[in-house]
Amino acid sequence: MNILLPVRDALDVINGKWKLQIIIAINNGNKRFKDIERQIPGITARMLSKELKDLESHQLIKRTVYDTLPVSVEYTPTPHAATLMPLIEALKEWGTLHRKKILKDKA
């Protein structure tokens, strides 16, 4: 019955400004640090670094280091990250709707 509890759980994991955006970027096929950084307007390397660690600890992404020269690192989504897609979809839908409403109200 208590709908609040699972909602709190979800919010705890995806909180902050960047986590979902990073998931989206990685799901879009961006594996490299720089690629992800470029995909997300406004994010700094520092925040990206921090958030990537956080997401890894929540098992939403996987970090793989390749022993090339220089080293290359790849971030890939885990199966668990895939389960976030309906949520992201809902967020996208509502964001679109809300934007339309704001624009209409201004007119």
Added chain:
Amino acid sequence: MNILLPVRDALDVINGKWKLQIIIAINNGNKRFKDIERQIPGITARMLSKELKDLESHQLIKRTVYDTLPVSVEYTPTPHAATLMPLIEALKEWGTLHRKKILKDKA
């Protein structure tokens, strides 16, 4: 194509720890300040007050003052708030899923 933009818009509105929980509480029929406060474990009156204003400014709730003695105030959802339900549902689903996963991993 840019899925990030609407997602950012949505995140901007529902950001913070409390906004969605407040929406849920109000949608559950809690109209009075104290009722809402009691529904949400851990929230303080100060935060509730602040967030209610924020939500009102985003047109997600309506604040009505009744000239009784003492004054009573009621918060009710707007039609726009109803459009958040799919999002909340998705959040609830994923929160439940995530909790299950965490518990399984610990075992």
Added chain:
DNA sequence: CCGTATCCGTGAGGATACTG
């Protein structure tokens, strides 16, 4: 009862410079 005002700590997040 229904909030608001004030004070304050902490942490999210930003700017910049630097390393392997």
Added chain:
DNA sequence: CAGTATCCTCACGGATACGG
């Protein structure tokens, strides 16, 4: 390329007290 280190600011959010 892939970060880390440092420093900084400001909003989030808690505690308490008070006003209508």
